[in-house]
Amino acid sequence: MRAKATQSVAELPLPEGSLGLPAVGETLELITNGDTFGASRRERHGDVYKTNILGAPTVMVYGEEAVRAVLAAEDKLVASDWPEVTSTLVGPDSLNLLTGPRHGAVKRALSEAFSDKALRRHVPAIAALVQEYVAGWAAGAQPTPGFESCQLLSQAVFDRVVLGGAGGRDRAAQLQGIMAALQAGFNTPPVQLPFTDYGKAVAARQEFGALVTQAIQRSRQQQTTAAASASSAAANPSAQATFDCAMADVVAAAASSSTSSTSTTTSAATAWSQPPVPLPDSLLVDNAAAALFGNASMGPSLAKALQHLAANAADGGNGVMAALRKEQQDIMTRRGPAITAEVLDDMTYGGAVARELLRITPAVPAVFRLALVDFELQGRRIPKGWRVWCHLGDSVTRYNKDHFRPERWLQAPGGATGSSNAANGAPSAAAATAPAAAAQAGGCPMHGGGSGGGSATSAKPAEYSLPFGSGVRSCLGRNLVMSELLVALAVLARGYEWEAVNPEEQWGVVPSPAPKEGLRMRLRPRA
Numbered sequence: 115m116r117a118k119a120t121q122s123v124a125e126l127p128l129p130e131g132s133l134g135l136p137a138v139g140e141t142l143e144l145i146t147n148g149d150t151f152g153a154s155r156r157e158r159h160g161d162v163y164k165t166n167i168l169g170a171p172t173v174m175v176y177g178e179e180a181v182r183a184v185l186a187a188e189d190k191l192v193a194s195d196w197p198e199v200t201s202t203l204v205g206p207d208s209l210n211l212l213t214g215p216r217h218g219a220v221k222r223a224l225s226e227a228f229s230d231k232a233l234r235r236h237v238p239a240i241a242a243l244v245q246e247y248v249a250g251w252a253a254g255a256q257p258t259p260g261f262e263s264c265q266l267l268s269q270a271v272f273d274r275v276v277l278g279g280a281g282g283r284d285r286a287a288q289l290q291g292i293m294a295a296l297q298a299g300f301n302t303p304p305v306q307l308p309f310t311d312y313g314k315a316v317a318a319r320q321e322f323g324a325l326v327t328q329a330i331q332r333s334r335q336q337q338t339t340a341a342a343s344a345s346s347a348a349a350n351p352s353a354q355a356t357f358d359c360a361m362a363d364v365v366a367a368a369a370s371s372s373t374s375s376t377s378t379t380t381s382a383a384t385a386w387s388q389p390p391v392p393l394p395d396s397l398l399v400d401n402a403a404a405a406l407f408g409n410a411s412m413g414p415s416l417a418k419a420l421q422h423l424a425a426n427a428a429d430g431g432n433g434v435m436a437a438l439r440k441e442q443q444d445i446m447t448r449r450g451p452a453i454t455a456e457v458l459d460d461m462t463y464g465g466a467v468a469r470e471l472l473r474i475t476p477a478v479p480a481v482f483r484l485a486l487v488d489f490e491l492q493g494r495r496i497p498k499g500w501r502v503w504c505h506l507g508d509s510v511t512r513y514n515k516d517h518f519r520p521e522r523w524l525q526a527p528g529g530a531t532g533s534s535n536a537a538n539g540a541p542s543a544a545a546a547t548a549p550a551a552a553a554q555a556g557g558c559p560m561h562g563g564g565s566g567g568g569s570a571t572s573a574k575p576a577e578y579s580l581p582f583g584s585g586v587r588s589c590l591g592r593n594l595v596m597s598e599l600l601v602a603l604a605v606l607a608r609g610y611e612w613e614a615v616n617p618e619e620q621w622g623v624v625p626s627p628a629p630k631e632g633l634r635m636r637l638r639p640r641a
């Protein structure tokens with residue numbers, strides 16, 4: 115099935131569903147029943163239905179095939195749909211707002227710094243931070259606020275890997291504060307005064323811009339120093355890279371793209387930026403802000419690890435924690451105690467756990483598009499100007515009623531890891547190599563038949579999970595996400611045990627997925 119615009123589209127019926135009351139539509143129901151709003155309507159109307167929320171007629175889309183079809187039609191039938199304030203609070207040159215060939219060229223230029231290959235060298239630094247933070251949680255007063263702690267940890271890793279900072283607690287708290295102010299700025303009238311939420315968000319964006327500018331300047335200084343000492347570097351290896359982060363890679367690519375028409379350099383950066391696209395500092399700052407927004411999903415994903423591993427730790431449970439520990443023990447026997455990229459490669463079971471963490475209670479339940487023209491989807495007309503919400507997994511209709519079962523990824527043909535633990539998302543090597551059974555079941559390598567399990571040949575409908583989206587706008591940070599999750603799993607499984615204060619704690623969905631009581635945990639080192 116493909117989403118298509120045809121001459122006969124005008125004759126097609128609109129999707130089923132209700133536009134609700136005049137003006138407010140069904141917004142109040144979304145706010146009051148956010149956890150079940152989508153599930154009840156999908157049950158009644160199927161995978162494509164209409165509603166009217168947040169001031170606009172909207173089509174809700176579920177199912178891997180339909181979601182992929184819509185997202186594959188980016189810039190043709192649909193366009194990314196962001197509020198106007200995005201330009202100020204993220205940036206006019208952020209990937210979120212760029213479209214068409216320019217979006218593609220900028221994304222290509224930035225992608226290398228976030229590739230699996232580039233991130234591998236940061237794994238020991240990520241591991242050091244995760245070890246330091248988790249040890250701090252265990253040593254501190256109990257219970258520890260799990261959700262907040264995971265958010266801070268994710269900011270520390272962002273600081274270290276993306277901006278080249280030390281990932282200290284003050285910096286993590288600063289980034290978390292900036293992020294909270296920015297998010298608040300999206301949910302408020304854009305009145306820019308010092309005491310309004312919007313005014314504070316604009317100030318937070320400026321504060322973040324200053325941090326990124328410092329990182330850019332350090333990257334340049336480093337390049338200059340490295341160039342000056344190039345001749346002595348071989349004799350003195352300590353003169354080589356000290357400021358090592360994604361931003362430094364991007365700054366190198368920017369320098370290379372601005373000189374590539376005249377330069378004969380054969381640096382790796384030149385290869386990344388073909389065709390060359392200008393990467394001015396303002397664009398780098400805007401996209402660091404886009405990355406900071408993306409990173410806001412990382413804390414919740416780490417928090418899910420704390421919650422689901424605690425729930426599955428007890429003897430007689432489904433053995434997730436025991437299997438993780440056994441895998442870590444085997445890896446340590448072979449490779450020793452250090453956590454490196456090779457260790458992450460070896461985490462077949464850990465990879466399945468990471469995928470399951472991304473599947474269950476997705477941190478990004480849906481992505482938003484605007485219909486550019488009238489088009490057809492599953493025999494229905496999607497009118498021009500309507501919003502289109504593409505849901506990123508069946509699990510979005512099962513919040514708090516799902517089952518954590520990493521084994522579903524091991525049962526999937528091709529195993530849990532696909533290509534080096536890269537989670538399924540955009541059309542990817544893992545998805546492309548999934549066998550025919552997977553393709554028939556929806557193309558998703560996770561098709562164990564829903565929450566209860568089943569097998570590749572199960573007659574139950576396939577379940578889909580696209581945590582990183584699909585198509586040209588799929589997540590830039592997916593490799594960082596997978597590395598961070600795997601490192602966290604390794605650190606936790608090797609050295610800690612913990613339990614939730616409220617093992618039944620639920621997650622809320624609106625305005626964004628978060629545990630309702632902050633996920634308090636009692637955590638201690640393993641004997």
Ligand code: HEM
Nearest residue numbers: 209404405408409411412415478481582583587589590591
């Ligand atoms: C668990 C964590 C994360 C999840 C679930 C997630 C999910 C997503 C999804 C679903 C999209 C697609 C948005 C769309 O189609 O409109 C996306 C885009 C994006 N993500 Fe992530 N993300 C995560 C972490 C990160 C991190 C850590 C970074 C940065 C280092 C990042 C940077 C981005 C950027 C820049 C985009 C925009 C890409 C574009 O428009 O081309 N994300 N992410």
